[in-house]
Amino acid sequence: MSLISVGTMAFDAIETPFGKTEKIIGGSATYVAYAAANFVKPVQQISIVGYDFPKEEMEELRKRGVHLDGVEIVSNKKSFFWKGRYHEDMNNRDTLITDLNVLADFDPRVPDSYQGAEFLMLGNLMPKLQLNVIQELKKRPKLIVMDTMNFWMETAMAELSIVLKYVDMLLVNDAEARQLTGQFSLVKAAKSIMTMGPKYLIIKKGEHGALLFHDDEVFYAPALPLEDVFDPTGAGDTFAGGFMGHLAKTGDISFENMKRGIIVGSAMASFCVEKFGPTRLKEITKEDINTRIQQFKDLVSFDIELA
Amino acid sequence: MSLISVGTMAFDAIETPFGKTEKIIGGSATYVAYAAANFVKPVQQISIVGYDFPKEEMEELRKRGVHLDGVEIVSNKKSFFWKGRYHEDMNNRDTLITDLNVLADFDPRVPDSYQGAEFLMLGNLMPKLQLNVIQELKKRPKLIVMDTMNFWMETAMAELSIVLKYVDMLLVNDAEARQLTGQFSLVKAAKSIMTMGPKYLIIKKGEHGALLFHDDEVFYAPALPLEDVFDPTGAGDTFAGGFMGHLAKTGDISFENMKRGIIVGSAMASFCVEKFGPTRLKEITKEDINTRIQQFKDLVSFDIELA
Numbered sequence: 001m002s003l004i005s006v007g008t009m010a011f012d013a014i015e016t017p018f019g020k021t022e023k024i025i026g027g028s029a030t031y032v033a034y035a036a037a038n039f040v041k042p043v044q045q046i047s048i049v050g051y052d053f054p055k056e057e058m059e060e061l062r063k064r065g066v067h068l069d070g071v072e073i074v075s076n077k078k079s080f081f082w083k084g085r086y087h088e089d090m091n092n093r094d095t096l097i098t099d100l101n102v103l104a105d106f107d108p109r110v111p112d113s114y115q116g117a118e119f120l121m122l123g124n125l126m127p128k129l130q131l132n133v134i135q136e137l138k139k140r141p142k143l144i145v146m147d148t149m150n151f152w153m154e155t156a157m158a159e160l161s162i163v164l165k166y167v168d169m170l171l172v173n174d175a176e177a178r179q180l181t182g183q184f185s186l187v188k189a190a191k192s193i194m195t196m197g198p199k200y201l202i203i204k205k206g207e208h209g210a211l212l213f214h215d216d217e218v219f220y221a222p223a224l225p226l227e228d229v230f231d232p233t234g235a236g237d238t239f240a241g242g243f244m245g246h247l248a249k250t251g252d253i254s255f256e257n258m259k260r261g262i263i264v265g266s267a268m269a270s271f272c273v274e275k276f277g278p279t280r281l282k283e284i285t286k287e288d289i290n291t292r293i294q295q296f297k298d299l300v301s302f303d304i305e306l307a
Numbered sequence: 308m309s310l311i312s313v314g315t316m317a318f319d320a321i322e323t324p325f326g327k328t329e330k331i332i333g334g335s336a337t338y339v340a341y342a343a344a345n346f347v348k349p350v351q352q353i354s355i356v357g358y359d360f361p362k363e364e365m366e367e368l369r370k371r372g373v374h375l376d377g378v379e380i381v382s383n384k385k386s387f388f389w390k391g392r393y394h395e396d397m398n399n400r401d402t403l404i405t406d407l408n409v410l411a412d413f414d415p416r417v418p419d420s421y422q423g424a425e426f427l428m429l430g431n432l433m434p435k436l437q438l439n440v441i442q443e444l445k446k447r448p449k450l451i452v453m454d455t456m457n458f459w460m461e462t463a464m465a466e467l468s469i470v471l472k473y474v475d476m477l478l479v480n481d482a483e484a485r486q487l488t489g490q491f492s493l494v495k496a497a498k499s500i501m502t503m504g505p506k507y508l509i510i511k512k513g514e515h516g517a518l519l520f521h522d523d524e525v526f527y528a529p530a531l532p533l534e535d536v537f538d539p540t541g542a543g544d545t546f547a548g549g550f551m552g553h554l555a556k557t558g559d560i561s562f563e564n565m566k567r568g569i570i571v572g573s574a575m576a577s578f579c580v581e582k583f584g585p586t587r588l589k590e591i592t593k594e595d596i597n598t599r600i601q602q603f604k605d606l607v608s609f610d611i612e613l614a
Binding site: 300302 | 396536566569570610
């Protein structure tokens with residue numbers, strides 16, 4: 001089944017306690033595509049880039065089964081650029097530079113060739129743009145998942161509330177879930193979010209794993225304890241890509257299969273943080289992925305008889 | 308098999324966002340005993356209390372199979388008293404009052420009737436006292452587990468280093484593991500701690516669960532997502548009591564069985580935080596415990612076929 005992924009394709013410059021990079025490839029939709037393409041083809045990308053986005057990167061994505069008909073190339077502007085710095089606690093980061101560039105004009109359109117897609121991943125974008133994409137689809141996808149961030153809660157809450165009513169699942173981190181609901185308890189936050197529209201909720205907790213909520217069900221996926229988180233940039237998007245890739249591959253949106261999707265997403269995210277940018281995602285093989293998923297199984301497996 | 312538990316029996320006064328208490332029963336060894344006694348008898352308590360510690364509490368413990376021969380009662384001093392306040396983020400607390408009282412004179416002795424115990428839980432105490440207990444034992448227990456805290460790392464690191472060489476397992480929280488090793492990465496901290504003496508390490512992460520390390524093996528146990536953590540006081544000791552209780556009940560110190568012990572400990576801790584002090588631990592039945600353990604199984608269970 002096919003997956004539409006909407007989001008940024010961009011440049012990042014990153015500083016972590018382990019080193020720093022000049023401009024490298026980044027963007028939420030880039031990470032989603034590199035992760036999801038391991039599981040499903042095509043990944044149908046909707047994004048916008050400037051004249052400076054490397055043709056080789058587009059070619060690399062194309063080779064992996066990523067369709068780029070929905071990626072607008074603006075010939076007289078630069079691509080979106082973000083520069084940030086992480087500290088020892090990788091859960092927080094400082095934004096040093098945000099150059100919107102082409103992103104200021106982003107008006108995502110769904111190409112005819114993408115119509116009929118069963119899965120839609122709305123990366124973190126202005127809520128109005130996320131809504132536009134949903135409304136351009138002639139047939140409602142089987143599953144619509146959206147990401148968002150604190151910035152939109154502060155500046156576009158009215159629009160965000162509307163988009164929430166159209167999606168099946170919200171995917172946010174713990175701080176965002178708390179901010180969106182005013183609830184510190186994640187269980188209470190989850191219950192509150194599930195009255196806002198989404199029937200499913202994933203709360204990402206970084207090194208502490210992820211929680212999946214639906215009705216009264218909850219699943220807790222661990223994160224792999226790593227010696228070093230070299231660069232967390234894109235880990236959340238990579239998680240989303242692995243999750244959606246698995247669901248789109250199997251076409252199964254049961255709670256049981258979403259659990260599997262979360263493990264696949266967690267495995268992909270654990271690769272992402274090993275090197276700067278999407279570097280590691282481009283290197284790994286199917287076998288690497290399977291080995292990593294097995295590590296996740298071993299990490300949480302226990303067998304206990306109730307007396 | 309029998310379990311010796313060394314630690315405080317005391318009074319606490321607690322403020323949380325949900326309410327406050329006057330003096331109620333507390334102390335690390337109290338929590339360990341109430342948790343462990345569900346699984347193993349006898350729990351052989353070593354502690355010190357003042358004239359003000361309620362006889363009814365002693366009787367309640369005795370009824371549950373807790374031996375008190377090792378609990379010194381000082382007739383002219385008060386019991387140890389701690390007053391603290393938790394904020395919304397229950398992982399941090401402010402100490403408002405610490406009255407050592409009898410604890411200033413604590414010189415733990417192992418009664419003859421306790422000799423031969425297979426399991427020893429050393430609650431958080433001055434390292435010298437922990438060492439004294441180990442050295443009083445005529446036969447080395449099958450498993451010695453110790454707790455400690457940042458205060459001893461700052462004021463008695465030399466003695467703490469010595470005790471570490473005598474124990475099989477250290478049980479600390481994430482901040483303590485980081486402070487003890489100067490490593491932010493918990494995986495690196497774990498490797499470092501396992502060169503200091505303990506062959507096993509449990510890192511408690513509060514609402515984010517717990518990690519068990521041994522050689523190159525690692526197990527990640529979730530914490531149950533709760534609507535409210537009403538009062539976290541004693542949760543770590545309750546976890547230790549459940550863990551040790553399960554190991555002592557089964558007599559099995561394999562890594563596989565330690566995993567089960569961690570699930571049992573996590574289940575017990577999840578009860579502890581539901582009410583002030585050890586209140587909830589006194590109410591629960593075997594059936595409640597089994598239901599809770601089943602919730603933990605469901606929380607993390609997934610089945611994934613590798614393609």
